[in-house]
Amino acid sequence: MCAGDYGSMPILGEPAPDFEALTTSGVIKLSDLKGTWVVMFSHPADFTPVCTTEFMAFAGVADELKSLNVQLMGLSIDSVHSHLAWIKNVKEKMGVDIPFPIIADLDMKVAKKYGMIHPGQSSTATIRTVFFIDDKGILRAMIYYPLTNGRYIPEIIRLVKALQTTDKHGVATPANWQPGDKVVVPAPKNKAEMDKRLSEGYECKDWYLCFRQI
8 A cells, every 4th residue: 555645554542533524414523522432434335235234234233332422423435415315315215214424535535544545445435444433532443344345233332342341440351252241350560460469359360361350
């Protein structure tokens, strides 16, 4: 990828690149959403089959995300008029209302800031990306998918809950973690912490791997 033509990849743990963009809900500026988590996802184009199934699936979890203090936003390199016509079509033909804003990114400014254009897939369409931005405006996670394969929406919900659990309790989450499962206690930084944790009631497999319930 040539950074000059297609943008650069954003970096986890750093402030998410700010932008102001026209959406189906009016103009939105990312930095105005601090205090709220943001899940921003891109799709290749309006009026395409896989994207339509994804938007209906995202609509199905919009209320759950809202309850988690998450603002869901879509994006593609289409006009706001195309977006509006598409969501009208989805409502009329599929009976699904799209309740979240969709960014119109005709000039690719947002797509380039977030590395959404991969010329090996297409130079005129965004691949399927998902960006998780926390309530302080920090980019916490990214997931990239090819044009051909739709996303597994439950994983997006799970990852939001995992990130929020990490922030709230100062823990990590193990492989295949689901809400309610035991979490991983951060590894000790020195011998004193290593000795102490063995008497703190954790479920320890060894000194470096301990679990607890929250």
